[in-house]
Amino acid sequence: MKSPKPRQTIYDIARDMELSPSTISKILHHTGKVSEATRKRVLEYVKKTGFVANSNARILKAKHSWTIGIVFSDIASFGLEHPFFGSVLQAFKNYVEKKGFEIVFIVKKLGQAELTYYEWCQNKSVDGVLLLTGDLNDPDIIELVSSEIPCVSADIIMPGLHSSMSDDKMGIELGFQHLLNIGCRSIGAYCGPLSSRAYAERTQAFRSLIEKHHTPFEESWYTNINGYGYQNAYDNALKWIASWKKAPEAILAFSDDMAMGLINALKVKGYRIPQDISVIGYDDIAFAGMFNPPLTTIRQNKVAIAESAAEILLNLINGETAEGEEEQQVHRIPVQLVIRESTRK
């Protein structure tokens, strides 16, 4: 254990340069009037020593932290391992770091004390918040969103909350149309918890397409299950399949892991994919292409979602929101049909 290399302060520099601390500070912040000569001199010295102002002192003084808080409530219970939101977070992180911001996970406790999200953010002087996932009805979320702290979401929609997410109506239409194109007539859907905005919207889009195209439909061809993840999808699919009087020719699964669970359950029940039933997934997670059969799926543009959210948030933070944009924005990012082999030719 070495002893800490004592960190340089603005006082040290002032002493070394025979100037006052405030002059140094001014130069560092391009503020106030300083002679070109001393500015140059100090800047050189600073560059040489690599001085950077102590972060916590700055934050304390400035009352903001160049930090974005992340709400990643584990409704899906796998947090960072989540195949979709994990990717969005990574892209978001990359983007804001380029702009000089850091990210930090918002938790509900500080040391041993319990705080609400909002209190935590205040306490830490967080500049803005990304709601990656979250429960619309969580009072903590509501408090946070309706506070003065700029928030943006990559998933949920709430009055007054800016957000950026996939065009899910488009996604379901793309999938549905593809199934029609390859000659499937009867189309079912395998859906996750309706408490999730994404699943609710996809369901709505699906039902209106059924109506629009007068596709043969039995109510047992649609189901929404509780819980998340492959295993859960697999277990439920087994029961669902057993409930059919007759199998549909194709199924839209509303996430890739659900599609995988479903397909493996279908196989167990003796169906061949795609010969007997075509299945389309949603997300295009990394594994979709490695699955057997490789999944035809709706690709969400995770990077675009993340960057759009980041841009909105950074504008909000900088007060650069253009005229008329103070109103809630819901950015819809286009999705893309990726045709692989889980749908028949």
Place this chain on the structure above:
Amino acid sequence: MKSPKPRQTIYDIARDMELSPSTISKILHHTGKVSEATRKRVLEYVKKTGFVANSNARILKAKHSWTIGIVFSDIASFGLEHPFFGSVLQAFKNYVEKKGFEIVFIVKKLGQAELTYYEWCQNKSVDGVLLLTGDLNDPDIIELVSSEIPCVSADIIMPGLHSSMSDDKMGIELGFQHLLNIGCRSIGAYCGPLSSRAYAERTQAFRSLIEKHHTPFEESWYTNINGYGYQNAYDNALKWIASWKKAPEAILAFSDDMAMGLINALKVKGYRIPQDISVIGYDDIAFAGMFNPPLTTIRQNKVAIAESAAEILLNLINGETAEGEEEQQVHRIPVQLVIRESTRK
């Protein structure tokens, strides 16, 4: 945009209670002598208002931050999406949060300034560091590890650096023995970049097993490729397979995504898995069981690795390291053979 609810300070409490700020502070920290009566009174009031001391002021004063920095250098370039390290990070986060610590990603810049890892940690008063992945030769890593800041690693081994990782020798032995048990005689290995400690160790273990068991072996049955990820593994596997004079009966792939790439390449080349060639993966990532065929693999205990690393680090931070343990510790976490269907019966 609401106006901020002004945050309560220790002065507000002092005023309300007609006491001095320092008394409040003492009570909050169970330090110094305070009469039981006032202590009770203040504690009640504090609980009622939910006051929590401003984090940045505390850090500034205390010179430490109850924060663990994470080095997640993107040698593998997918960061949070990494199927193995993403899981380890999640488990680590869960563990330290329970103990009242937060995690934060260490970056090489602060605002627009470039810092080394060590400088950044100093600047932020980080209490300790988890090196999740990292390049042994990165001068930044070396500087950090040899500094006074407690560090622990979940992957790399360096003199003086405590670490916690899988028992990879055991893993390869388990896999090798299983292949022997099911009757495979000739065994090859598909390895990733040797600059990674894990791959280097697995290679070593593999080679000594070959010698020990006098297994038939041709040098073309072992290869190590550059780069990471499924696609890379797939592409390289195609070439590798073409280089064989004769195929081995079984292959140890040193990660699950490599196993998947390899298997899919083998299929393209007309081999059946496991009838023609048995393949064992390594990691047991979430998808291993969903793959076709479901992967026989060596399961790394991600949670145990993370928690062991967290415990070591927290002890270091609290100075509770037991006698004799100041020396470098390399905790080896047992792995487990998971038999599925990519190895023949």
Place this chain on the structure above:
DNA sequence: TTGTATGCGTTATCAG
């Protein structure tokens, strides 16, 4: 153009 004084919110030291 530069320097001084003060406050950000805590905590630790030292009187009272």
Place this chain on the structure above:
DNA sequence: CTGATAACGCATACAA
């Protein structure tokens, strides 16, 4: 047992 005071490192208003 309690309270004033200083200090953490920086940034700003104001004085020189």
